[in-house]
Amino acid sequence: MPHTHPHRVGFRIPPGHDPDTGDQLARWRLLQTSGHRPHHLTGAWTPPTDPALGAHADALTSAGLDPAATSNLDHAATLDLLHQGAAAWTRASAASAFTAALWSAPAAWRSALPGVLLAEAMPAHPFAPWSAASPTVCEVCGYRDEPVHLLTSWALRLTGGTPLDGDPTGYAATLDWCGTERPQPTDYDRWALAAVFAVIRSLPVATRYSAAAKAIIGARILRGRWAARDVLEALALVGVLAPPDRPGLSERFTTYRERDQRPTVRVEVQAPLAWWNTDVGDGGIRTGIAEELFGDLGLPTVDLEGPRPTPTPPEKQTLDGGLAARIRALTPRQPRASASVGSGPVAPGDVWAIRLEPGRWVTAYVHEVRERERPYAHAEYLLGVHEAQPGVADVTLRVAPRLDGRAPQWVHSLETTPWVRRIAQGVPPPDADEPRPTDGSWQSGRHFKELSGWYFR
Secondary structure, eight states: OOOOSSSSSOOOOSOOOOOOHHHHHHHHHHHHHHHOOOOOOTTOOOOOHHHHHHHHHHHHHHOOTTTOOOOOOOOOHHHHHHHHHHHHHOOOHHHHHHHHTTSSSOGGGHHHHHHHHHHHHHHOOOOOOSSSTTTBBBBOOOOOOOEEEHHOOOHHHHEEEEEOOHHHHHHHHHHHHHOOOOOOHHHHHHHHHHHHHHHHHOOTTTOOOOHHHHHHHHOOOOOSSSSSHHHHHHHHHHHHTTTTTSSSSTTTTOHHHTOOSSTTTOOOTTTGGGOOOSSSBBBBBBBHHHHHHHHHOOOOOTTTSSSSOOSSGGGGGGGTHHHHHHHHSOOOOOOOOOOSSSOSSSTTTTTTEEEETTTTTEEEEEEEEEEEESSSEEEEEEEEESSSSOOGGGGGOOOOBTTTOOOOOOEEGGSTTEEEEESSSSOOBBBSSSSOOSSSEEEHHHHHHHHHHHHHH
């Protein structure tokens, strides 16, 4: 199968919170929030037409981070790459990098330990389709035969930690990007891992993962909204939080089909964490496995109410902690858009302008409003793309159908969605070649704004 190899000069995971990497990460997030997201099925990416955003895309390309780059390694090539990357590690060095990534190193280094254990444990196997309905997923390892947008994957690893579910493609790419320069845990990193264990052991019996994550967040040990759950998922996958009957990778390989099992459909995470609570092991911790993996690090005894080491670098100098400020500094300044016409909630006959990116606006018409748990507008995109926020005289009152016909959506909170402005009220219905469907998905104004980028690529 033709493919682009994931290893490129720019796609690397630095051992520390490198400012240059932070700037490139911010450029990509800025492009994403401006509507330039790769297609969720094909990975295809459309360059921006706005020169200011185009300059950021060019800077990424010049750094070796091509926004259009995708990879679609076949099953065998993916597993080969995973084993090649893992061969450069020992369990001890991977555990050390995992610990460093609790603060002083980018979150991607948490992938080292589960990635190495996944490569160690996974038996050789041919691609085994999950089912006739899901023929592109391997039921043994979870490999998916689909394009991967490399810049999205790289950015997610830098700030979001480990790939979900023991995904071999994600771990193969991340180990490849990590290279040979390794982070070493600081005193704070070692304290942070010990503090996570201390919080878990302090919880009441039978406490589940969601409450454990909230407790870790409340103890202010890690950065970011999702770091606590990501760390819990990784610790479960390697075996530290794994129930004996749902073992982690340090004990034995579990197939993707096994990991996909959950106690109930309401449980979001996969096994082993899906089956874990604080009745497992010693107050929730499989102490023997924790000692086997992290025993050489000299973890301190933690008093959660006592003094703690100072985290280095400061949060605002880390990739994720300083990301918002970097994005603001790189965002092109735009003329302020005119205020919305009229006041009050969204109403039938409204026309709303939506900014896709600087210099590209589209419009949508509201046919009716229904009450669900809140007011929802049945909104439909209109033909036309505008260089500036349009007025009602600029609007073409004709719907913009999809290839399979009209596709209005039920949308809430249009009036509070950033860069969405009401430009007319009491407008007659737009022209169309077929009747308006009354169905459609139910979504937020923010999602409706993002979806407009796919309608008007």
